[in-house]
Amino acid sequence: MHNNKESTAAEVPRAVRSLPWLIIVRLARSFRYDGLEIRVFEEADEAREVFLKASDALGLIADRDPADYRRIRRHVSRILFMSVSGGLYVPRLRTCVISIDYAKRSTALDVAMMIVHEATHARLWSLGCRYTRSAQDWEERTCVKAEIAFASKISDSAQSIARTQNLLSEPWWTDDAKYLRSADELGRLGCPPWLTRLLLGRRPTKGRPQVCDTSTSLAPRLLAACQR
Ligand SMILES: [Zn+2]
Numbered sequence: 001m002h003n004n005k006e007s008t009a010a011e012v013p014r015a016v017r018s019l020p021w022l023i024i025v026r027l028a029r030s031f032r033y034d035g036l037e038i039r040v041f042e043e044a045d046e047a048r049e050v051f052l053k054a055s056d057a058l059g060l061i062a063d064r065d066p067a068d069y070r071r072i073r074r075h076v077s078r079i080l081f082m083s084v085s086g087g088l089y090v091p092r093l094r095t096c097v098i099s100i101d102y103a104k105r106s107t108a109l110d111v112a113m114m115i116v117h118e119a120t121h122a123r124l125w126s127l128g129c130r131y132t133r134s135a136q137d138w139e140e141r142t143c144v145k146a147e148i149a150f151a152s153k154i155s156d157s158a159q160s161i162a163r164t165q166n167l168l169s170e171p172w173w174t175d176d177a178k179y180l181r182s183a184d185e186l187g188r189l190g191c192p193p194w195l196t197r198l199l200l201g202r203r204p205t206k207g208r209p210q211v212c213d214t215s216t217s218l219a220p221r222l223l224a225a226c227q228r
Contacts, residue, residue: 025095028040031051039078039081040081041080058115064154065153075122078094079098080096083185098115121139
């Protein structure tokens, strides 16, 4: 997945758009793996558990696909684990964001695949590819292919590969899919419907761009941060 920088979000100064993410990064617990910054937005014991899972995942990538590992080190400054659906890449902070719940319940291989996916977004960004509406279908499929190429080098990965391939049957990157995901997250955080409407605006309809993608992607994160 990826944060979309089209529509009116482009009218907001970059520093302002980065500020909420910077606050979340600074509030999260900090770890290091081979010099790479790992941040976990969670209480101490559980944060340690997630960090160990991330270490296993990165170790797996370094061991089975050194070229992929070098690309991650080159293009990614940090990996942040927090309450999100799936994952996304924040280019201005060179940060891969991964669902903390997913990391807890998944194997090191599945977490490694998600890191490879988000790091592929980072590499494409550094090559000049921009995540526009017209490019996002191609870019997401490219990132999924990178995940599968990595997993193919590991035995017993057939189930993870099949699950990843199945994801493409329901594109998660459309405006409507993103809106529904954020509304669901807000609902689970206890946000009343009126506040969800205020934070996210109206549900996107075909042909009408979403009002502000930044608010869609950040609203659940900010609410979760305020509840801590
Ligand atoms: Zn993606």
